[in-house]
Amino acid sequence: MGIVFGPVPSRRYGLSLGLDIIPKKTCSFNCIYCEVGLTDNLTIERKPFLxxxxxxxxxxxxxxxxxxxxxxxxxxxxxxxLNSEIGRMIRYLKKNYNFPVVVITNGSLLWMKEVREELSFADIVEPTLNAGKEETFMKISRHDKDIILPLHIEGLIKFREEFKGKYFLELFFVKGVNDDEEDVKKMIEITRKINPDKIHLNTIDRPPSTDCLPVDEEFLLKIKNLLPDKTEILSRFKGLKTYIEIEDFILKTVKVRALKIDDIFSMLKNERKKIEDVICDLIDKGKIKEVIFNGEKYIQGV
Ligand code: SF4
Structure with a gap:
């Protein structure tokens, strides 16, 4: 298992050295939008994995x-x-190095006192909220059966009350799944109750583990206007810039699953003409192909 990766430039925190302390793919959620892949080990049992x-x-x-x-x-x-050693690890880093320690978490275990205590040594903790209704929570997170939305929210709020560091909250949206009026209203209510130091609005930027799509920039701008000034949009709506980046994205994505051309446009958020050129070129080179399914045109890896 690779433990240390990077440093990599991160949109949220600048130049970041990443620590991966969980075997792939062990999680309490199996989010439809996960860019790591489907969860093989769905659990809330904490262990010293590393x-x-x-x-x-x-x-x-x-x-x-x-x-x-x-x-x-x-x-x-x-x-x-889920790694029961995380508290010891954070304390070691704080004792021996001067860099701020950040924990990016789905927040699903914050109702556990020991998890809140272990994270209390970090400088910044950023949990995620991705639903306002129980039904949506299950649909989007496909979580361990022992986690229910009220418990998740209780953990998020309790941690806010106790944590002395910076509390950032990520609100994650998926088109047609948690972007309806009721979910949005409830997510905003919960966010106001938590009153985090910063709010990050996010949607899908990289190939997700299932067929789901990002919300558009207009939607996130609308949400931003309903929240306090400390709200930022994280998603990269300007799109991938270079031909190589677009080519790489398409090849990696369609290798996993076939995609409709419109879905590729929607995910890449770039000039249509530029994307069409890359697709034509890749078809000519025999790296991808067009297939018709149910009367719709899809792009598939070869
Ligand atoms: S996106 Fe969801 S499934 Fe993927 S690692 Fe995060 S919490 Fe787990």
């Missing part, structure tokens, strides 16, 4: 060669708070 002793050598070695870094971030192949 011990602090396994991390020390690699982190010390990585940090020895890094001249500039903004943060060290726990994220990666699953839910980091």
């Amino acid at each position: 011990k602090l002793e396994d991390l020390k050598g690699e982190i010390d070695e990585s940090l020895k060669n890094i001249s500039h870094l903004d943060v060290i971030t726990f994220s990666g192949s699953g839910e980091p708070t």
Whole structure:
């Protein structure tokens, strides 16, 4: 298991050294939009999947060669708070290094006192809220059966009351799944109750694990206007810039599953003409092909 990755530039936190402390793909959720893939091990059972002793050598070695870094971030192949060693790891980093420690979490275990205590040593914690209704919560997170939305919300609120560091909240939206009036209204109510230090609005940017689509920029702007000034839109609506980036994205995406051309336009958020040129070129090179299914045109990997 790769423990340390990067440093990578992150839109939220600048130059970040990532720590992946969970085996792929172990999570308490199996989100329809997950970019890591489908969850094989759906669980809320916390374990020392990786011990602090396994991390020390690699982190010390990585940090020895890094001249500039903004943060060290726990994220990666699953839910980091499932690792029962996370508290010891955060304390080790805080004791031995001067970099802010960030934990990106789905927030589903924050109702557990020990999880809140372990995360209390971090500088920034960013949990996610992706539903306002129980039915939507199940549809989008396909979570472990022991997690219900009121418990999830209770954990998010309790952690806000206790945590002394910065609390950022991510609101994640998927087109046609949690963007209806009722879900949005409830998510805004919960967000106001939590009153985080910062709110990040996000949607799908990379190939998701199932057939689902991002909301558009207009929708997120509308939500931003309903929330306090500390709200930022994270998604990259300007799109991928270069031909190579677009080509790489299409090849990786259609290798996993066939996509309608309109879905590719919607995911890439770039000039239609540019994307069409890349698709034609890839078809000519025999790297992708067009297939007709149910009267609709799809692009598929070869
Ligand atoms: S919580 Fe994160 S890692 Fe887990 S399934 Fe959802 S998006 Fe993927």
